[in-house]
Amino acid sequence: MNIKDQVVTQNAAKFSWEKDDVFGRIATRYDMLCDVFSLGIHRLWKRRVARRILAEDWGTLLDGATGTGDILLRVLPEAQNKGRTIIAADISKKMLAIAEGRLEKYHSAINLRILDAENMSSIESESVDAYSISLCLKICNRHLAIKEAKRVLKPGGRLIVLEASNIYWKWLHKIYLTYMSICMPLLGWLATWGDASAYKYLLHGVRDFPTAEAFAEELRTCGFEDVTFERLSLGIVAIHMARKPYEYGFNKRVR
Template sequence: MSVTVDKSEARVRQMFGEISGRYDLMNHLLSGGVDYYWRWRTIRAVAPKGTAPILDVCTGTGDLAIAYWNAGRGQIPVMATDFTPEMLRLAEGKRDRQMGKKIADGAASLTFQEADTQHLPFEADQFQIVSVAFGLRNVTNTELGIKEMMRVSQPGGRVAILEFSMPTNPLFNVVYRNYFKYVLPRIGQLLAKNKQSAYDYLPASVSEFPYGKALADKLTACGLINVTFTPLTFGIATLYVGQKPGTAV
């Protein structure tokens, strides 16, 4: 039986604000460090080209945005957005510690801005890549978020979506679902106490959200072309890539 998850903007913003201080620790701990590998696969599959800027939405504490900045060797501007101020403050601190001196010495910018993915504050046709890691399922209106990501992409630009999914192997699927439903929420709530039960929300939101061909079909329906999806680590995560129609100017 499917569950209905409260993905209202106010609820999601408050929840992620409450867990922001332990967000990175929990991600690395609960994924066994595999999240680093998933981001590496994303950047390898959707590598920067030329000097046009890159946008990372629902950036959280900025890991994928920082990884893209490093992939561009400090020559490609990266913009990152999130609508949770507490997350953005942590992301800015990370940026300042890791590459603040390089940016001050003239490297490309890495800018964090508060914004809702459903209403991005950018002109159309700007970014060579628009990415999101583990954030699309938290957007209240999934289709609107996808269309906004496509709108601000350059013609011929790419949209990269890294998102949790469910394993296709039947035995592993059962084990993983039980871990996800019963073990993960207890660990998460113990280490990152919050009023919104964020680590009950996580398995519920993943279970409800489409994945594999279902999400790929949604990307196509929103107007992206050449859509592909690649399961990672037994299908625990999946990388989706689509292209905005047209030719880059």
């Protein structure tokens, strides 16, 4: 099987929003659950990815699975000051309703949309300067989501992904996965009052999402260039950055 075939149809968590409205059920507790599952460390990851997003040169950003708006809360103050606009999308109405409340004061800079990251047909091709997606590629068909990201990006547009990854040292990664598989069900059961879905998907997604190197290769296979990644918290998650190629390779022209 070549790399194109291997990667591309996968949904690490085997999650389908059409079959299980888990995010609808946990929307009001989602931010608290992030604190519980990550022991609060998700706040550092989100601050970092927000900084990476803000450092890019864009006028319009599409954030593909905004959830409760936790990352955009860190992006919007500066983005609004600079006259930038953001399309905040998610498939869950209830998650987006929470984002709407939290981001209300930035309403002039934000447009909230119900969108499936795998098929955003209402978004015009080559219409956004940057596309971000955080902690969602492991729970959707990442090949379709990446293809859609590439379609909506303008040539030269930037892709920014925050996702579960692998600790560089395999022995430590194994210990981490063991810790997750023992502690997560217990913490998850308590925090969700017995709703097993949330932590089941999280566990599968974390375990089966590709390594940072393999995911970078997937992005290249999907046609992105300038692919880089930065491991955070030893590699528990990583931020991947990539660029949709400029038309005719004009970016490579020496001035």
